[in-house]
Amino acid sequence: MNRTHDGRHCDELMDALAAFRASCPVTHRWGAELARRLGGGARLLVAGNGGSAAQAQHLTAELVGRYRDDRPPFSALALHADTSSTTAIANDYGVQEVFARQTCAHGRPGDVLVLLSTSGASANLLAAAAEARRIGMSVWALTGPAPNPLEAACDEALCVDAPASATVQELHLVAVHMICEAFDQACEQGVAVAGRYANPGEPAVEGAL
Numbered sequence: 001m002n003r004t005h006d007g008r009h010c011d012e013l014m015d016a017l018a019a020f021r022a023s024c025p026v027t028h029r030w031g032a033e034l035a036r037r038l039g040g041g042a043r044l045l046v047a048g049n050g051g052s053a054a055q056a057q058h059l060t061a062e063l064v065g066r067y068r069d070d071r072p073p074f075s076a077l078a079l080h081a082d083t084s085s086t087t088a089i090a091n092d093y094g095v096q097e098v099f100a101r102q103t104c105a106h107g108r109p110g111d112v113l114v115l116l117s118t119s120g121a122s123a124n125l126l127a128a129a130a131e132a133r134r135i136g137m138s139v140w141a142l143t144g145p146a147p148n149p150l151e152a153a154c155d156e157a158l159c160v161d162a163p164a165s166a167t168v169q170e171l172h173l174v175a176v177h178m179i180c181e182a183f184d185q186a187c188e189q190g191v192a193v194a195g196r197y198a199n200p201g202e203p204a205v206e207g208a209l
Contacts, residue, residue, distance in 0.1 A: 013170055016162035020171050026158050027175050030140060031182025037112055037138075038063070039187070043075035045107055045137075047099045047128055048116035051169045053080040055142075056116045059176045067180040071187050077106060079128075099128035109136030116172055117141065118165040120148025120157075129153040142175055144168040 046056040060076035079102045080086060086098045103113060113132040115125045120143035132139045139154040146159035160171045
């Protein structure tokens with residue numbers, strides 16, 4: 001393929017996206033599992049640094065708000081979005097603890113922590129992963145190329161094989177949308193029901209899965 005400078009970014013994204021299609025079963029499974037967990041009263045915690053923070057917060061916005069169609073809101077918190085807590089913790093305990101301490105405060109057994117990192121080596125995310133696993137949370141990660149430390153520290157990781165951080169972030173957004181799509185499909189099928197509504201206007205059935 002003849003790759004000009006102007007089109008190189010798009011060409012690299014297309015190559016990475018073609019390989020990323022193999023991750024579809026993972027994003028579908030994560031979305032369905034999130035629907036089951038959050039529908040049962042668990043919560044999602046997410047975190048990232050820089051551009052990955054924006055991608056993480058995109059995920060929580062889709063779950064608390066909506067992705068496409070109207071449905072009940074679900075509990076999802078972006079840890080980096082609490083600027084008072086993050087700056088206080090960084091000042092008193094160090095930057096490495098900004099997410100671990102919030103995970104300790106908000107996380108419960110059965111909750112899910114999703115961490116986004118292009119490098120897979122951010123110390124504050126690794127500390128959060130360790131704290132979440134100590135609590136009994138499930139820890140998933142979206143990272144750049146494998147192997148990397150965050151992949152090894154989590155229960156599951158979806159690693160994007162792309163050389164540029166920008167391309168990794170773009171495919172993380174694709175993954176976020178695919179997770180949300182699977183989440184909504186699970187809700188429509190009645191997976192998320194405890195204390196919620198499987199569909200708008202339809203009462204939830206206690207104990208249903």
